[in-house]
Amino acid sequence: MKIFNAHQIYQADKSTIQKEGIKSDELMERAATQLFEWMHSRLRGTKVNIKLFCGIGNNGGDGLVLARKLNEHGYSTEVYVVNYSDKRSEDFLLNLERLKEQKVWPDFINIESDLPQITLNDIVVDAIFGIGLNRPPDDWVGNLIQHINASQAFVLSVDVPSGLPVDRSPWEAEFVIRASYVLSFQVPKLVFFLPETGVYVNQWEILDIGLDQDFIAKTDVDYELIGRPEVLPIYRPRLKFSHKGIYGHSVIIGGSYGKIGAVQLAANASLSVGSGLVTAFVPKCGYDSLQTAIPEVMVLTGSREKCISEIEIPFEPSVVGIGIGIGQDDDTVSAFSAFLKKVDTPMVIDADGLNMLSQNPEMLKDVPNLSVLTPHPKELERLIGRWSSDFEKLEKTKAFASKYNLVVVIKGAHTVTIYNGKGYVNTTGNPGMATAGSGDVLTGMITGLIAQGYSSVKAAIFGVYLHGLAGDLAVPSTGYEALKASILVEHIGNAYSELFRQPEMEQKDNAQ
Structure with missing residues (x-):
């Protein structure tokens, strides 16, 4: 699903109005009708007081139309117009008159008004500012927003x-509504998914208001939201007449004394995601444990007991996953540098592999094209430098990935995969996955997908989605706190199965 910026949303509105030969207030009526239907289907018969706070722009106009429809259906409403400017949109004024025709007289709130009581x-209903916000709210409006937040009432934005701009970080963190639920028109907004701004959105849902689908399809965007519909076309089904050689040979390089478990997790994940063959390259201290823990994995060792001091692979692998648990011993850094110079195979680089690159930036030029880097926020900061906002972080990551022709996976609650100036925002996963070894599993999964012939960017997008889905499927039986990385590996097969779960089967299960 495409994520539009504010300008693109305005253009989609304009295109719809022109193509359908309608007026802008008719599109507003359509949007607000969807708002009303969503609320009415959930509140039907419920005695509840609804307080609508409407600005004086088009977002406020949506709120006024909603207020009119709620009033027509007998709901108890109180309407407040937040009078923050002398300028009013035409559609706001039109719908204000329509509301007054129903004998509904909004209270106007200005800088001198007392704050209304909210229980x-x-x-x-928060309809104060929309996507057109281009400056910080005035202090008195900010105080009203803080008052709404402090009420602990259910807030529907x-x-x-x-107070939340869609294309930048907020000016004042305290002057943003903390929404219980957001009903977003037609397309999601990037701010819903970034750590800095997603905290203002508890849950969200898209309302289809019938914007021009041709315009949406033809418009190039900087970000896409990745869900099941976007992932299914990526999947490469297995052939009936096939063998393990068709599905590639992954090599997982890593481990050091006390950190062999990272390689076990990555190698096991690579197998479980479908790599035909997997070989682990570890220091000697890891040989016995790996051979015992994962009999399906072949094991090579270096000459040193506790760390990797040279890397020699006696065959040409399909892909290399490297860095997990490897440490940063001086000899290990030298071995990694030498390995980069002699290998053209795409790599998936994580953990200390990333730290070695950030501490020795001259090594970046030797990283094979289309390799995948999987940093958590601190590792990313070491690679690209500090950022002032999540938007700057994304732009700096895009520049870094383009400079070195890499795929960068920014791990987080909504992991973002960056490649060729574009971002792919993931929708699966949960807080239980914030646990030791979860990243090692992801490294192994992406490695195993590349081994099977997926392109680096598709392997990253698909791997991130499956990784999160495995966590989502595991959490009902573990809870967040008890979700371990090894359990994620156990649920990779279930994640594949869930991709092809039929809707009628889901309905049957729910009925039971």
Whole structure:
């Protein structure tokens, strides 16, 4: 699903209006009708007081239309117009008159007004600011937003939480609505998924308001949201007449004294995701444990007991996953540097592999093209430098990935895969995956997918999705706190199965 910026959303509105020969207020009516239907289907028959806070732009106009429809169906409503400017949109004014025709008279809130009382049992509809916000809210409006947040009432935001710009970080963190639920028109917004701004969105849902599908399909975007519909076309089904040689040979290089478990997790994940063959290259101290723990994995060792001091692979692997648990001994750094110079095979580089690159940036030029780097935030900072906002982080990562022709996987709650100036935002995963070894599993999965012939970027997108899905499938039986990395590996097969679960089967299961 495409993620539009503010300009693209305005253009989609404009294209729809022109193509369908409608007026802008008709599109507003359509959008607000979807808002009302969503609320009405959940509140039907419920005695509840709904307080609508409407700005004086088009987002406020959506709120006024919603207020009119709620009033028509007998809901108890109180409407407040947040009078933050002398300028008003035409559609706001039109719908204000339509609301007054129903004998509904909004209260106007300005800088001198007392803050309205909001109880825990109220439902608040936030329609103060929309995607057009281009400056920080005035202090008195910010105080109103803080008042709404402090009420602990259920807050439903129209399109975006008020005070949250869609193409940059907030000016004032405290002047942003913390929405219980966001009903976003037609497309999601990038700010829903970034650590700095996603905290303002508890849950969100897309409402289809019938924007021009041709325009949406033809418009290039900087970011896409990756869910099941986007992942299914990536999947490469296995052939009936096939053998292990068709599905590649992964090599997992890593481990040091006390950190062999990282390689076990990555190698096991590579097997479980479908790599035809997997060989682990470890120091001598890892030989016995690997041979015992994973009999399906072949093992090579270096000459040193506790760390890797040279890397010699006596065959040409399909792909190399490297860095997990490897440490940063001086000899290990030298071995890694020498290995980069002589290998053209795509790599998946994680953990200390990334740290060695950041401490020895001259080594980056030797990283094979289309290799995949999988940093967590601190590892990313070491590679690209500090950033002032999540938006700057993304731009700096794009520049870094383009400079070295790499795929960069920014791990987090919504992992973002960056390649060729574009970002792919993942939708699976949960807080239970914030545990030791989870990244090692991801490294092994991406490595195993590349071995099978997936391109580096598709392997990263697909691997991240499957990794998160495995976690989501595991959590009902473990809870967040008890979810271990080894359990993620056990659920990779279930994640594959879930991709092809039929909707009718889901309905049957729910009925039971």
